Amino acid sequence: MNITRRHLLLLFPAAAMSWESLQAGAPEQAPNYQMYKHWWGMLLDISKCIGCGNCVRACAAENNVPEGYFRTWVERYRVRDEDMPYPQVDSPDGGMHGFPALPAEPGVKEFFVPKMCNHCADSPCTQVCPVGATFITPDGVVLVDKEYCLGCRYCVQACPYGCRFFNPSTRTADKCTLCYHRITKGLTTACCEACPTGARQLADLKNPNDPIHAFMRTHSVQVLKPYLATGAKDFYYDLDGAVR
Amino acid sequence: MNITRRHLLLLFPAAAMSWESLQAGAPEQAPNYQMYKHWWGMLLDISKCIGCGNCVRACAAENNVPEGYFRTWVERYRVRDEDMPYPQVDSPDGGMHGFPALPAEPGVKEFFVPKMCNHCADSPCTQVCPVGATFITPDGVVLVDKEYCLGCRYCVQACPYGCRFFNPSTRTADKCTLCYHRITKGLTTACCEACPTGARQLADLKNPNDPIHAFMRTHSVQVLKPYLATGAKDFYYDLDGAVR
Amino acid sequence: MKPFGEAGHLLRVALVYALGVALFLIVRAILVPHSFGEFGYYRGRAIAQVAALPMHFAGHQACRSCHADVVALKRSGVHAGLHCEACHGPQAAHVANPAAVRPVLPRVATLCIRCHAYNPARPHSFPQIVVKQHDPGGLACNTCHQPHSPLQGFGKKT
Amino acid sequence: MKPFGEAGHLLRVALVYALGVALFLIVRAILVPHSFGEFGYYRGRAIAQVAALPMHFAGHQACRSCHADVVALKRSGVHAGLHCEACHGPQAAHVANPAAVRPVLPRVATLCIRCHAYNPARPHSFPQIVVKQHDPGGLACNTCHQPHSPLQGFGKKT
Numbered sequence: 172m173n174i175t176r177r178h179l180l181l182l183f184p185a186a187a188m189s190w191e192s193l194q195a196g197a198p199e200q201a202p203n204y205q206m207y208k209h210w211w212g213m214l215l216d217i218s219k220c221i222g223c224g225n226c227v228r229a230c231a232a233e234n235n236v237p238e239g240y241f242r243t244w245v246e247r248y249r250v251r252d253e254d255m256p257y258p259q260v261d262s263p264d265g266g267m268h269g270f271p272a273l274p275a276e277p278g279v280k281e282f283f284v285p286k287m288c289n290h291c292a293d294s295p296c297t298q299v300c301p302v303g304a305t306f307i308t309p310d311g312v313v314l315v316d317k318e319y320c321l322g323c324r325y326c327v328q329a330c331p332y333g334c335r336f337f338n339p340s341t342r343t344a345d346k347c348t349l350c351y352h353r354i355t356k357g358l359t360t361a362c363c364e365a366c367p368t369g370a371r372q373l374a375d376l377k378n379p380n381d382p383i384h385a386f387m388r389t390h391s392v393q394v395l396k397p398y399l400a401t402g403a404k405d406f407y408y409d410l411d412g413a414v415r
Numbered sequence: 416m417n418i419t420r421r422h423l424l425l426l427f428p429a430a431a432m433s434w435e436s437l438q439a440g441a442p443e444q445a446p447n448y449q450m451y452k453h454w455w456g457m458l459l460d461i462s463k464c465i466g467c468g469n470c471v472r473a474c475a476a477e478n479n480v481p482e483g484y485f486r487t488w489v490e491r492y493r494v495r496d497e498d499m500p501y502p503q504v505d506s507p508d509g510g511m512h513g514f515p516a517l518p519a520e521p522g523v524k525e526f527f528v529p530k531m532c533n534h535c536a537d538s539p540c541t542q543v544c545p546v547g548a549t550f551i552t553p554d555g556v557v558l559v560d561k562e563y564c565l566g567c568r569y570c571v572q573a574c575p576y577g578c579r580f581f582n583p584s585t586r587t588a589d590k591c592t593l594c595y596h597r598i599t600k601g602l603t604t605a606c607c608e609a610c611p612t613g614a615r616q617l618a619d620l621k622n623p624n625d626p627i628h629a630f631m632r633t634h635s636v637q638v639l640k641p642y643l644a645t646g647a648k649d650f651y652y653d654l655d656g657a658v659r
Numbered sequence: 660m661k662p663f664g665e666a667g668h669l670l671r672v673a674l675v676y677a678l679g680v681a682l683f684l685i686v687r688a689i690l691v692p693h694s695f696g697e698f699g700y701y702r703g704r705a706i707a708q709v710a711a712l713p714m715h716f717a718g719h720q721a722c723r724s725c726h727a728d729v730v731a732l733k734r735s736g737v738h739a740g741l742h743c744e745a746c747h748g749p750q751a752a753h754v755a756n757p758a759a760v761r762p763v764l765p766r767v768a769t770l771c772i773r774c775h776a777y778n779p780a781r782p783h784s785f786p787q788i789v790v791k792q793h794d795p796g797g798l799a800c801n802t803c804h805q806p807h808s809p810l811q812g813f814g815k816k817t
Numbered sequence: 818m819k820p821f822g823e824a825g826h827l828l829r830v831a832l833v834y835a836l837g838v839a840l841f842l843i844v845r846a847i848l849v850p851h852s853f854g855e856f857g858y859y860r861g862r863a864i865a866q867v868a869a870l871p872m873h874f875a876g877h878q879a880c881r882s883c884h885a886d887v888v889a890l891k892r893s894g895v896h897a898g899l900h901c902e903a904c905h906g907p908q909a910a911h912v913a914n915p916a917a918v919r920p921v922l923p924r925v926a927t928l929c930i931r932c933h934a935y936n937p938a939r940p941h942s943f944p945q946i947v948v949k950q951h952d953p954g955g956l957a958c959n960t961c962h963q964p965h966s967p968l969q970g971f972g973k974k975t
Contacts, residue, residue, distance in 0.1 A: 221939045223932045233873045272936045280632045281938035306859035316863035352870040361874045365903045388524045393656035412637035465781045467774045477715045516778045525780035550701035560705035596712040605716045611745045
C-alpha cells in the first residue's frame with residue numbers, strides 16, 4: 172500500500188473506489204475452471220438412501236469438521252400412517268455411525284433423509300451477515316470467508332434448514348462448502364464420492380448435459396420449505412410430506 | 416315451540432340451554448351409518464391423472480354446480496427444468512373439457528394436478544365463519560349449512576386452497592361436500608366414480624382396512640401447503656415441488 | 660306490613676331483571692335452531708340435510724344386476740378398472756326407472772379421444788394415440804375396438 | 818493582496834474538509850481488502866482461498882491407473898456403482914505418495930453390515946441380511962463373498 176497524502180488529495184472518493192477494484196485482480200482458481208459456466212446444486216434421492224452414514228463420515232474427513240458438528244447429516248423419519256405433521260425424527264451422531272434398527276411398529280413408515288446446505292440462490296444466511304463474510308459465489312455455492320467472519324452467529328440463526336454451526340476451533344461460522352475445493356477441480360463432493368447407492372448426486376444446473384435435467388423432466392422433485400422462497404438447490408426425489 | 420312466560424321465569428339460562436339440547440334429537444342419517452366410525456379423506460395420485468376432466472364433469476352433474484364454478488378442477492402444470500417456483504399453470508374451464516395439447520417445448524415437464532377441498536381437520540374456512548354456517552362433521556367433512564349461511568364470503572377468502580366460491584343462485588358459500596350424500600350411503604364420490612384411472616381414491620382414515628393405509632406406508636405422500644397446519648386430508652402421491 | 664321492609668325497590672329492580680332474562684330466553688329460543696350445538700358450533704341437522712341430497716350417479720355396484728354380460732366383458736379386458744358411469748355418465752334415474760329413462764349412447768368420436776388422444780402432460784405409460792396417424796380413414800373407434808374390452812382381438816390381453 | 822479576498826476563512830474550512838476526506842480514504846484503503854466487491858458484497862479472494870483447501874478423497878478417477886484389475890472386477894459385479902473410497906476411505910495421501918502411505922484394509926466385520934444389515938428404514942429392495950440368520954457361524958463376510966463383486970460364484974450377476 173503506497174498511497175501518499177498527495178495522491179489521495181487528487182482523488183475523489185468515487186475515483187478511489189474504481190481504482191481499488193482495478194487493483195483487485197482475479198482470484199486464483201483451478202486452471203480452466205470458469206465460475207460463470209456453472210450453477211451448482213444437489214440431487215438427493217430418498218428412495219436410495221440406506222442410512223449408512225458414509226456421507227457424514229466422508230464430509231467430516233474431507234473438511235475437518237469438529238466432532239459433534241455436521242456439515243451434512245442423515246435423519247431417520249418414523250411416520251405413523253397419515254399422521255404426517257408429527258413424525259418421530261432421530262439422527263444419532265448425525266447418522267455418522269449408522270442407525271440401529273428400531274423395533275418395528277405396525278402402521279409406521281421409516282425412511283432416511285440426507286440433509287445439508289441447500290446453497291440457496293437467495294439465502295437468508297447471506298442476507299443477514301453484517302460484514303459480507305458469507306456470500307454466494309458466481310457458480311452458486313454459499314461460502315464463509317473465515318478471515319472476515321466476526322463469529323456473530325446471525326447466519327446460524329437465519330438458516331431455516333439448520334445447516335450452519337459455530338465452529339469452536341476456528342471461532343467462525345461454518346457450513347458445507349459443497350466441497351468447493353473439489354468441484355472446481357472437476358471432482359465430485361466427498362459425500363457423493365462416498366455414497367454407495369447414488370442417493371446423492373452433485374448437479375451442475377448450467378450444464379445442459381448434466382443428468383439432473385433428464386431426471387427432473389421425468390420425476391417429481393421437491394425442495395425443502397419452498398414457501399420460504401430461498402431458492403434452495405438441494406432437490407429431493409421421493410420426499411414425504413412429513414419431512415421439514 | 417310452546418314456551419310460556421311462566422315456564423321461562425322458572426328456568427335459569429343454563430338450565431334452558433341443556434333443555435334445548437335435549438330437545439334437538441339425532442339427525443336423519445342413512446341407516447347404519449355411524450359418523451364417529453369414519454374420518455374421510457382423499458388420495459390423489461398425480462402419476463395416474465390423465466387430465467380427461469371426467470371428475471369435473473361428474474362433480475358438476477352430481478352436485479348441480481353452476482357453470483363457470485368448480486367444486487373440483489384439474490390444473491395442468493408446465494415446469495421448466497429446475498425452475499420449480501415459476502410454473503405455468505392453466506385450467507381451461509377447470510379442465511372440464513380436457514386440455515388441448517400444447518406445443519412441446521424442450522426441457523419442459525407437464526403434468527396434471529386434480530384439486531378439490533382438502534377437508535382440513537383444522538380448516539381456516541370453518542374458523543372464520545361468524546355464524547357457524549360452515550363446520551366439520553364428526554366424520555371429517557367440511558360442509559356448508561345453506562340455510563344458515565349469510566353469504567358474507569369470509570370463508571371464500573380464508574381458504575388457502577381456493578376451494579370455495581360464492582354460488583350466485585343460492586347466494587351462499589359453496590364447496591365440495593365430498594359427496595356426503597353418497598359416502599354416507601356406502602358409495603364413493605362422483606369424481607372417484609367417474610375417474611377412469613383411479614387417480615382419485617376416497618379414503619376412510621378410520622377404517623384400518625382402507626387401502627390408503629397400505630399405500631401411505633409404502634409411498635411418499637404429500638399434502639398441499641403443509642406449513643399452514645390446516646390438517647389437509649387430500650393426500651397427493653408423486654407431487655412435484657412446483658405445485659402450490 | 661311490608662314483606663321486604665324498606666327493600667321493596669330492590670324487589671322491583673329484580674323483577675325488571677327477571678323480565679329481561681325472560682325476554683332474552685324467548686328470543687333466543689325462537690332464533691337458535693334446535694339442533695345448534697349438537698355436534699359443535701353449528702346446526703347439527705345441517706349434516707342430515709346435506710346427506711339427504713339427491714344422487715345422480717348410481718355407483719358401479721348398481722349396473723351388474725341387469726348388465727352382467729357387459730360388466731363381465733369389461734372385467735376381462737384393459738378397461739376392467741373403469742366404472743360404467745365414467746363413460747356412460749350419471750345413470751341414477753335409469754337405475755330408478757330402467758324402462759322409462761333410457762341412457763343415451765355416448766358418442767364414440769368424442770368419448771375415446773378424451774382419454775386416449777396424445778397429450779404430453781399425460782403419463783407416458785398411459786396408452787395414447789395421435790388420432791390422424793392412428794386412424795387416417797376417420798373410422799369410428801368402435802369399428803375396430805370393442806369399447807368394453809378395447810384390445811379384444813388384438814392378440815393382447817383382451 | 819489576498820487571493821480570495823475576504824474568503825480566506827472559507828479556504829481554511831475547505832482544507833480541513835479535504836484533510837478529512839483524505840484521512841477517510843487512507844483508513845478505508847487500509848481496512849477494506851483489495852478484492853472486496855469484486856463479485857459482490859464480499860472479499861472476492863475468499864473464493865480462491867476456499868477452492869485451495871486440501872483434499873482427502875482422491876476421487877474415483879484416481880484408482881484405475883494402478884488398480885485396473887480391481888476396478889475391472891468391481892465393474893463386472895453388483896458393486897459397480899460403488900466408488901473405491903466409499904469402503905476404503907479417503908486416499909488422497911496414498912495417491913500422492915503410493916509407496917509411503919499404505920491404505921489400511923477395511924475391517925470386513927463392520928464394513929459390510931454398515932450397509933447390508935437389515936433395517937426397516939432401508940428401501941425394501943436394497944439387499945439386506947439379518948446377520949445372525951445369514952451367518953450363524955460368525956464367519957467373516959469375505960469367507961464366501963468377494964467384496965469387489967459380492968455375488969460372484971453365486972449363480973447370479975457376478
